[in-house]
Amino acid sequence: MTLPSTYPDGNCSLARTLEVVGERWTLLIVRDAFFGVRRFGDFATQLKIPRAVLANRLKSLVQEGVLTRDEDAGTGVEYRLTAKGVELWPVVRALMNWGDAFYSPAGVRRALRHDRDGGLLDPEGRCQDCGSVVPVPEVLIEPGPGFEPEDSDADPVSRAINTPRRLLEPITPVPAGRP
Numbered sequence: 001m002t003l004p005s006t007y008p009d010g011n012c013s014l015a016r017t018l019e020v021v022g023e024r025w026t027l028l029i030v031r032d033a034f035f036g037v038r039r040f041g042d043f044a045t046q047l048k049i050p051r052a053v054l055a056n057r058l059k060s061l062v063q064e065g066v067l068t069r070d071e072d073a074g075t076g077v078e079y080r081l082t083a084k085g086v087e088l089w090p091v092v093r094a095l096m097n098w099g100d101a102f103y104s105p106a107g108v109r110r111a112l113r114h115d116r117d118g119g120l121l122d123p124e125g126r127c128q129d130c131g132s133v134v135p136v137p138e139v140l141i142e143p144g145p146g147f148e149p150e151d152s153d154a155d156p157v158s159r160a161i162n163t164p165r166r167l168l169e170p171i172t173p174v175p176a177g178r179p
């Protein structure tokens, strides 16, 4: 028996939201989009997700208006967060905070800073330095004390993600063998 893809509780917006982002892998795809991943192959490499599942999830995120699918002659197909998709950031941030609090005894795995002044963000996304709620494009993400480095032959997409970078800034790894 396959599980139904909709929840019966039509009166709960959480149930409705989970229909959009509650499937396995979907929030990780959204997270990677915040980290600057845009290309199908890069999502596949970074998440080690079966390509058919990835294609399915990307299609439904595009249908729901969370991602756009742009085809450009120079760069090929790119998936980017829409304004609606960017509004999922507090959700992603809160779930990462919760995971750090309860499942990462060595400290946060990824630290969030305000790119303008280097201030750390508090759990509500407020800069502890200047006190402002930091807009997504000004959030710098970097490995924190709980970060466990992967082996040195990690793929270029993972390497880029694990280097301090601003959210939404596109990852464009140089293909192997090219300067």
Ligand SMILES: [Zn+2]
Binding pocket: 114, 116, 117, 118, 119, 127, 128, 129, 130, 131, 132
């Ligand atoms: Zn600040």
